[in-house]
Amino acid sequence: MSAFLTQPFTVVIIPFLGAVLIALAGDRDRLRDIIGWVTSIAFFLGVIAQVGPALEGAGREQRLWEMLPGLEIAFRIEPLGLIFALVAASLWLVATLYAQCYMKVLGYRHLGRFFACYAIALGAAAGIAFSANLLTLFIFYEVLSLSTYPLVAHSGTAAARNGARIYLGYLLATSIGLLLVGILWVWQAAGTLEFQQGGIIAGHVDPSWIPLLAGLFMFGIGKAALMPVHRWLPSAMVAPAPVSALLHAVAVVKAGVFTVLKVAVFVFGTDVLVETGAGIWISWVAAFTIVAASLIALRLEDLKARLAYSTVAQLNYIVLGAMVATPLAIIGAAMHIATHAVAKITLFFGAGAIQVAHDRKKIAELDGLGRAMPITFGAFAIGTLSIIGLPIFGGMWSKWYLVLGSMQIHQWVLVAALMASSLLNILYLLVIPIRAFFAPAAEGVPEHYSEAPWPLLVAMTITASGCVVLFFWPDPLFRLAAMLVPGGAP
Amino acid sequence: MNIGEWLPFSVLVPLIAAPVCALMPGRTGPWLLAFLGALTSLLIVAIALPVLWQGELSYPFGNWPPPIGIEYRIDAANGLVALLVAAVATFVLPWARIINNFEVPERQGIFYALFLLAFAGLMGITLTGDAFNVFVFLEISSLSTYALIAHGWDRRALLASFRYLIMGTVGATFVLIGIGFLYMMTGTLNMADLAERLPEVRDTTAVRAALAFIIVGLGLKLALFPLHLWLPNAYAYAPNFITVFLAATATKVALYVMLRFIFTIFGHDYSFFALPLTAVLLALAIAGMFAGSWVAMFQHNLKRMLAYSSVAQVGYMVLGIALATSAGLAAGLLHLFNHALMKGALFMALGTVFWRVGSVRIDDLSGIGREMPWTMTAFALAGLSLIGVPLTAGFVSKWYLIIAAMEAGQPWLVALIVITSLMAIYYIWRVVEAAWFTPAREARTPVSEAPLSLLVPLYVVVAANFWFGIDTRLSVGGAEAAARALLGGSP
Numbered sequence: 001m002s003a004f005l006t007q008p009f010t011v012v013i014i015p016f017l018g019a020v021l022i023a024l025a026g027d028r029d030r031l032r033d034i035i036g037w038v039t040s041i042a043f044f045l046g047v048i049a050q051v052g053p054a055l056e057g058a059g060r061e062q063r064l065w066e067m068l069p070g071l072e073i074a075f076r077i078e079p080l081g082l083i084f085a086l087v088a089a090s091l092w093l094v095a096t097l098y099a100q101c102y103m104k105v106l107g108y109r110h111l112g113r114f115f116a117c118y119a120i121a122l123g124a125a126a127g128i129a130f131s132a133n134l135l136t137l138f139i140f141y142e143v144l145s146l147s148t149y150p151l152v153a154h155s156g157t158a159a160a161r162n163g164a165r166i167y168l169g170y171l172l173a174t175s176i177g178l179l180l181v182g183i184l185w186v187w188q189a190a191g192t193l194e195f196q197q198g199g200i201i202a203g204h205v206d207p208s209w210i211p212l213l214a215g216l217f218m219f220g221i222g223k224a225a226l227m228p229v230h231r232w233l234p235s236a237m238v239a240p241a242p243v244s245a246l247l248h249a250v251a252v253v254k255a256g257v258f259t260v261l262k263v264a265v266f267v268f269g270t271d272v273l274v275e276t277g278a279g280i281w282i283s284w285v286a287a288f289t290i291v292a293a294s295l296i297a298l299r300l301e302d303l304k305a306r307l308a309y310s311t312v313a314q315l316n317y318i319v320l321g322a323m324v325a326t327p328l329a330i331i332g333a334a335m336h337i338a339t340h341a342v343a344k345i346t347l348f349f350g351a352g353a354i355q356v357a358h359d360r361k362k363i364a365e366l367d368g369l370g371r372a373m374p375i376t377f378g379a380f381a382i383g384t385l386s387i388i389g390l391p392i393f394g395g396m397w398s399k400w401y402l403v404l405g406s407m408q409i410h411q412w413v414l415v416a417a418l419m420a421s422s423l424l425n426i427l428y429l430l431v432i433p434i435r436a437f438f439a440p441a442a443e444g445v446p447e448h449y450s451e452a453p454w455p456l457l458v459a460m461t462i463t464a465s466g467c468v469v470l471f472f473w474p475d476p477l478f479r480l481a482a483m484l485v486p487g488g489a490p
Numbered sequence: 491m492n493i494g495e496w497l498p499f500s501v502l503v504p505l506i507a508a509p510v511c512a513l514m515p516g517r518t519g520p521w522l523l524a525f526l527g528a529l530t531s532l533l534i535v536a537i538a539l540p541v542l543w544q545g546e547l548s549y550p551f552g553n554w555p556p557p558i559g560i561e562y563r564i565d566a567a568n569g570l571v572a573l574l575v576a577a578v579a580t581f582v583l584p585w586a587r588i589i590n591n592f593e594v595p596e597r598q599g600i601f602y603a604l605f606l607l608a609f610a611g612l613m614g615i616t617l618t619g620d621a622f623n624v625f626v627f628l629e630i631s632s633l634s635t636y637a638l639i640a641h642g643w644d645r646r647a648l649l650a651s652f653r654y655l656i657m658g659t660v661g662a663t664f665v666l667i668g669i670g671f672l673y674m675m676t677g678t679l680n681m682a683d684l685a686e687r688l689p690e691v692r693d694t695t696a697v698r699a700a701l702a703f704i705i706v707g708l709g710l711k712l713a714l715f716p717l718h719l720w721l722p723n724a725y726a727y728a729p730n731f732i733t734v735f736l737a738a739t740a741t742k743v744a745l746y747v748m749l750r751f752i753f754t755i756f757g758h759d760y761s762f763f764a765l766p767l768t769a770v771l772l773a774l775a776i777a778g779m780f781a782g783s784w785v786a787m788f789q790h791n792l793k794r795m796l797a798y799s800s801v802a803q804v805g806y807m808v809l810g811i812a813l814a815t816s817a818g819l820a821a822g823l824l825h826l827f828n829h830a831l832m833k834g835a836l837f838m839a840l841g842t843v844f845w846r847v848g849s850v851r852i853d854d855l856s857g858i859g860r861e862m863p864w865t866m867t868a869f870a871l872a873g874l875s876l877i878g879v880p881l882t883a884g885f886v887s888k889w890y891l892i893i894a895a896m897e898a899g900q901p902w903l904v905a906l907i908v909i910t911s912l913m914a915i916y917y918i919w920r921v922v923e924a925a926w927f928t929p930a931r932e933a934r935t936p937v938s939e940a941p942l943s944l945l946v947p948l949y950v951v952v953a954a955n956f957w958f959g960i961d962t963r964l965s966v967g968g969a970e971a972a973a974r975a976l977l978g979g980s981p
Contacts, residue, residue: 068886068962139880146879153927161927165919172915176878177908184889184904188896 007062008075008130011046011085012140015039015123019116026112033100036115040089040096043122047089050077055479061132071193073139076132078195079483080265080334084258085129087341088251092122094459098349099242101455105356108240114154118243120147125251128258134183134193134267137259138175141223144255145171148247152239163238170232171222179220185213186267195262197486199269207276210268214278214323217263218285223256224319225312226282227289233312237304241352244304249311249344254337257318261333265484270325280411283323286316287417294424301362303351303432307344310429313421314340314387320414321402327485329405334481335474336398339386342466343395346383347429349460350376353452358445363432368441370433372450375457379464381433386467388425394470397478493538494547498562500531500576501617504610512603520602521587527606528579531613535572542569543971548619556619557680563619566971570823571746572616573968574830578738579609585838585947586731592845593729594641601641605735607634612743621669621755622679624747628665628711631743632658635736639728650723657710657720664707671700672755684755692760701765704751712744714808715778718801725797730841733793737800737837738830745807745826749819752811753976762814771812776906778805783913787920792850795917796836799876802910803829809907810891813898816973821890824969828875828883828958835872835951839865842944846937852921857930859922862939866925868952873918875955878911882959886966 018039025032053060059077066072099118103111124147127140145168153164187193190204205213222229236248264273273279290313297309317340321333353376354360358369370377386393389400399418406414441447451457470477504527514520541547546565550556564572594601611631615624636658640651673679675696676687691697706717713721721741725733752761761767782802789795807829810822842865843858844850859866875882888907895903930936939945958965 065960067960068889068966135880142879146874150926153923156927156929161923164927165923168919169915173912176911176915181892181904181908184892184896188893 006046006049006060008050008060008077009062009064011043011050012075012123012126012130014043014046015119015126018043019119019123022119023112023116029104029111032112032115036096036100036119039119040092040122043126044089044093047082047085047126050082051086053077054079054082057483063132067135070191071135071187072133073136074132075130075136076195077130079480080258080261081129081131083334083338083477083480084254085126087254087338088122088125088129091246091250091341091345091463094462095242095246095345097455098245098352098459101453102242102352102356103240105453106240108154110154113150117147117150118246121151121247121251125255128255131195133195134186134263137262138180138183141175141179141255141259142172144223144252145175148236148243148252151243151247152236154240154243155238160238163235166235167232170229170235174220174222174229177220178216182213182216182220185216195266197266199265199267199272201267202269202272210272210276211278211281214268214273214282217267218260218282218319218323221256221259221263223252224260225253225256225289225315226285226319227292227312230289230293230312234305234308237302237308241304241348241355244307245345245348245352248308249348250341253311253315254341257315257322257333258337260319261322261330261337264322264325265330270327270330270485273323273325274409279323279325283320283411283414286320286323287414289313289316290320290417290421291424294421294428298424298428301364303354303361303363303366304348306363306428307347307351310347310387310425311344314344317399317402317418317421320418321405324405324409324411324414326405326408328401328408330485331478331481332398332401332403332405334484335401335477338477339394339398339467339470342463342470343383343386343393346379346460346463346467347387349456349463350380350383353456353460356456357450357452365442365445366432366436367439368436368445370436370438371441372446372448373436373452374449375451376460377433377436379460380436381430382464382467384425384429384433387429388422392471393467394474395467396471397474493534493541494549496534497538497547497564497617498549498551500534500572501610501613503527503530504606504613508603508606508610511606512599514599517591517598520599521583521590524602524606525580525583528576528583528609531609532573532576532580535569535576538564539569539573539968542566543967546975557678557683560623561619561680561682562617563682564617565975566968567749567823567973567975568616568746570827570968570972571743572613574742574827575609575612575616575739578735578830578834581947581950582731582734582738582834582838585841585944586734588941588944589731589841589845590729593643593731601638604634604638605732607631608638608735612739615743615747619681620679621672621681621684625662625666625669628662628747631740632662632711635732635740638732639724641729641732642727643729644727646723647727650720650727654720654724657717661707661710661717664703664710666707668700668703668707671696671703675700681750681755685757688756688760692764698765701751701756701761705748705767708744708748708751709774712741712748713801713804715774715781715801715805718778718782718804721801722794722797725800726791726794730837730844734834734837734841737796738834741800741804742826742830745804749811749823749976753819754978758814758977768812768814771808775805775808775812778802779809779906779910783910783917786917787913789917790851790853792840792852792855792921793837796833796840799914799917800829800833802914803833803876805910806887806891806907809903810894813894813900815894815898816977817890817894817897819976820966820969820973821887821894823972824890824965825887827965827969828887828955831883831951831955831958832872832875835948835955836869836876838948838951839869839872842940842948843869845944846940847934852924854931854934855921856924856928858937859925861930861937864945865940865948868945868948869925870918870922871952872955873922875959877914877918880959881956883955883965884959886959886962890966
């Protein structure tokens with residue numbers, strides 16, 4: 001029995017079962033909240049139970065069902081998936097605390113539907129993380145797109161509907177139009193979709209076609225927000241803050257870059273990417289995206305929109321690392337999944353808290369607000385510093401390895417893009433807490449202490465401390481990431 | 491008595507039940523008789539199917555050995571189609587009882603008798619091994635279908651029925667002319683016999699004309715673009731039960747007959763190499779895929795929208811067949827099966843909405859998702875299958891179709907399939923958005939959810955969409971066995 005309880009599929013199914021119960025609980029707030037907590041805790045414990053075996057190099061494997069000959073729904077735990085699942089599961093706990101309070105304070109309705117879809121999205125993320133082949137991954141990828149649509153459109157206003165339409169349109173069109181075609185191409189050529197260290201297409205696809213195939217995958221994985229398929233992410237910002245925080249800073253977008261890394265390492269193989277030049281052309285697109293998104297973010301006045309473009313830039317750090325494909329870059333990219341998630345969720349929590357306490361969305365309206373909301377803006381500042389990549393915050397490590405990895409192959413343009421992005425981060429992110437603390441108060445900003453409700457503050461404090469913890473104890477994360485590259489740590 | 495001797499009863503039982511049904515008063519009796527008739531057929535075919543996967547069964551009527559007498563000859567191909575027709579009838583009838591009491595309150599005895607005739611006709615077309623017999627059953631099913639469509643609640647149903655009558659009759663006549671030419675050249679009407687004798691006379695104009703007449707005639711019946719003009723109105727204004735039944739079966743049976751003529755009677759080599767059938771069918775299939783999807787995107791009447799979508803979906807099936815490979819044929823047959831499940835579920839969901847609201851215009855359905863959540867969820871789930879989202883039957887179809895196109899060395903077709911799938915997202919998502927995320931119109935009185943007696947049959951069909959998206963042994967295995975049977979290879 002205990003063997004069954006710790007199987008990968010059992011972990012994946014927990015949020016789905018929870019979603020059914022949450023939907024049945026509907027508008028009974030207390031019952032629904034309890035089920036929400038039980039689900040997220042059970043899910044977290046389930047993921048934790050996978051860590052031990054995976055660290056010993058014996059990740060569990062489970063073959064569920066053969067859909068078509070040779071095409072199975074199967075799960076396998078490996079280090080990269082574990083990083084993603086751990087990040088999603090632990091942040092879901094924090095987000096549960098945050099979301100239950102946030103949605104009630106702002107008087108949102110249809111909460112049964114909301115929290116059910118929220119849980120399904122997490123289950124889909126776990127399905128992506130643990131999938132053993134491209135088919136399983138694709139299935140859960142689509143479940144994730146579809147289950148988050150009701151969350152984006154939740155308020156039902158014309159703006160929300162329109163945003164959700166763009167959101168789903170981009171994600172479905174790219175995944176069916178490009179990603180699925182890429183998967184079919186791999187299946188047609190290699191005869192398998194199973195993830196394997198070193199890739200599966202070497203020797204099966206003509207090397208001159210591989211750059212095109214890589215393009216199908218990288219632009220097809222719309223969730224990784226490579227320009228020009230990034231537009232859905234700003235559109236998703238019409239969603240309530242808990243959705244932007246957990247899903248559009250962690251689960252959905254990290255599912256995208258996780259898939260990018262997974263495909264780079266286990267489908268193409270790092271050697272193939274380097275030898276055919278497929279990696280380099282896409283890493284240049286990623287570098288362009290990083291700089292362009294940062295420049296766009298500079299000009300945006302809406303706080304959440306600015307954060308969204310910052311996410312676009314940060315996601316492309318990971319795409320860049322995956323496509324540079326040197327061992328150090330891969331390690332940096334994998335670590336960035338975790339470090340960026342913790343930092344960015346803090347920022348979105350902050351944006352939501354500001355909305356709850358003072359109903360402000362524009363950046364110019366935040367001047368002087370830091371003195372009234374010291375905890376919120378303190379956490380916000382920590383998140384910002386971690387994203388810039390300064391020491392004593394976790395973001396430093398991942399950026400460190402990404403830059404080192406790019407240097408190894410003498411791609412100085414990429415190094416320059418990463419560095420420029422850090423500078424731009426200071427200009428468009430760090431100014432926000434600085435002005436909040438030191439600028440003269442904007443109109444209507446109270447001078448006395450006036451913070452958001454305590455659950456929001458606790459949630460932010462936890463994630464902000466997470467940024468610091470990841471600086472001093474990056475070792476478990478580093479060890480998992482290092483298992484991705486042949487020969488372990490370089 | 492072996493199962494082969496039982497098989498003709500899957501046609502005879504509904505045929506004999508029809509006149510009895512016509513004489514029955516009231517509502518329950520005719521419905522029950524129709525249901526039992528369909529159920530009997532389903533059981534017979536279901537029991538026979540495993541045998542058919544191994545080889546074929548033959549039954550000579552009146553003990554006259556073929557080619558003198560009429561023969562029923564059943565293999566994996568028509569076994570699969572017969573199973574589909576009987577299963578659709580059996581599973582939709584429990585749902586249809588309440589719907590028909592609302593839409594066709596009077597003279598239900600006649601109504602169900604006509605349905606039994608249409609059903610028997612489709613089963614007959616499927617199972618017979620005699621070319622002339624095909625025509626006879628085609629007329630039986632078509633004539634009763636015209637009358638059934640005319641039962642629609644809207645007066646426009648009469649015009650739709652009349653238009654179908656004209657075009658359907660032209661189609662049936664073309665088929666008859668084709669069969670006449672074949673008889674003239676070979677002196678036989680038995681399909682197996684025709685297949686043996688045709689090679690001797692294959693290079694004559696009469697045989698070429700026969701193939702052309704038959705393809706065009708059947709193209710009309712299966713709504714192959716541009717011969718689909720009768721279909722949108724017929725589907726839109728027919729009683730909902732009839733729409734579900736026709737959408738899930740009638741075009742499929744016509745397609746099966748076309749396959750039988752192309753592959754078994756004329757032979758793969760003759761059809762695709764003596765005549766440029768690949769080019770013709772491919773062009774029409776692609777045109778249908780695009781035209782159907784495009785028009786569907788702008789329809790306000792949702793039944794018409796789904797009808798145009800059917801034109802596009804027929805395009806997918808024909809596309810698979812036009813590839814003229816065994817993988818393509820299997821993909822076409824697979825989509826034939828899966829599309830019946832999707833469209834059946836979609837039209838059932840719409841029928842349920844119509845029963846409450848009295849309209850299927852998209853403007854009248856805004857906000858309906860909150861009032862009838864289960865029904866509209868069923869619509870959305872079946873819509874996902876139509877789009878081809880993984881874990882649904884539609885995904886399996888598209889997967890096989892795309893693989894077949896790649897294997898046939900036509901990768902550009904992949905792009906066309908993908909683009910039309912994206913168009914399907916658009917027209918399905920319009921409905922989802924109207925149902926859930928648009929406030930209800932003030933003029934419409936709020937409605938409540940449908941009763942379980944409608945929801946349970948609806949969800950059975952929706953569940954089938956997911957079942958055959960996950961467990962593909964019956965659908966893929968059946969389609970591949972059918973393709974082998976049609977291509978005449980050993981099992």
